[in-house]
Amino acid sequence: MRCCARNAKAESQGPAASRQNGHHKAPGKAPKSGATNGSSMESSKKNLCEIHRSDGRRRRVLAASLLGAAVVAAVIALALFLVYRPMKPQATVARAGVYHLVSATTNGTNNSAATPYALSATVQFTLLLHNPSDRTAVVYDRLLAYVTYRGEMVAPPAQLPLVLQDPGADVAVSPLLGGDGGAPVPVSADAVDALHADCVAGRVQLRLVVMGRVRYRSGPFKSAWRDLYVRCDAILGLTVQAAAGGGGAGDVPLLEYPKCAVDA
Template sequence: MTAKDCGHHHHHDERRKLYRLLFACFLIFVIVVLFIIFLVWAILRPTKPRFILQDATVYAFNVSPPNFLTSNLQVTVSSRNPNSRIGIYYDKLDVYATYRSQQITLPTLVPANYQGHKDVNVWSPFLCGNAVPVAPYLAAALSQDEMAGMVLINIKIDGRVRWKVGTFISGRYHLYANCPAYISFGNRNNGIVVGPAIKYQLVQSCHVDV
């Protein structure tokens, strides 16, 4: 074997050792970063926000022939950040109403805002759906529910949130909340009469997924 061949193999071995060293350093760096993220997450223990449906004011809720539903209501929803070290950015929140899994109002956009540690935000969006076509069986079910004196309307919140820890801000996470609203029909004494509308005090916890 010539000296030239020996030199070639020597440089090849050094290059392989360098690649292995770089890969090992990269692997250690990734492990350290992941460990730090896990450690911070374990110490801070981020908890998803808690939503409560405070009340619902019903201005209109009726079915017209053949199968059109008109809904006009205002709801008050509060959100509490239970975290003592984590802030929450609400980048986008759409609020709308559903009846038996069918959307019956247009989504109302809540302005983007920031929620500090242990803070509470309150929103009171109007939800409107004029002459929304519904399936015939839904119209029949609604008539039965109104005759029974109780209608379950679900107030849903769909949006994007980010977490803030110190100066670090996470990526966007999908937030989904479902707030059941049991509306009593037939007896105006079940609510507070506000002009042509009836306001129902609910204070109902919402199911939240993030």
């Protein structure tokens, strides 16, 4: 009888117990869902890390490629510069001619007025320009030549034509300064007195000045225009008679090798 009663009680409590057991087991499913979400987040983080690592590798590769290209370009530019670099031209005076170089001083009629001093000159120099580069051509433009004595201009400036010079070539320029008439140019009294003394001694120093601009052409490269300033000091064996246009006028000897300086 007791066994039957226990079985009956157990059967009567079975559905409730089963419901309670089902009620307590239902929350047990939540941990499985959380674990799934955690694993997916970890995998997402791993994917993001892999993406960042790949992006970092790409940046490093790109930076290395750019640096290598820059180094190669710099080496090529240096090689081209060393091969085609321009060299400033060299100059010397090969010949000098003095046809007329005298004082053109006139005494003023008014005693209170200062006596004007002037020199009248007709001279010609042959300037030899040498291009020391075997790969670079030189273009001379807007050339202007004049001659000075003791720092004072003695003849009006003369313009020269455009000059094209091939690599390694020599070009001769022969400007005639002062023209046929030799227009008087105002100078100081010291210059007039010094010229007479130098002609008596047979030793006159004149300076030829050539100004303008140059451009260098090296293969496919072309430089910008640069200022040109040439100055040559020539010591001439000029006598008083030759300076006056008498005997010996024209070509005069160069007593010393002319010294020329070129700024380009």
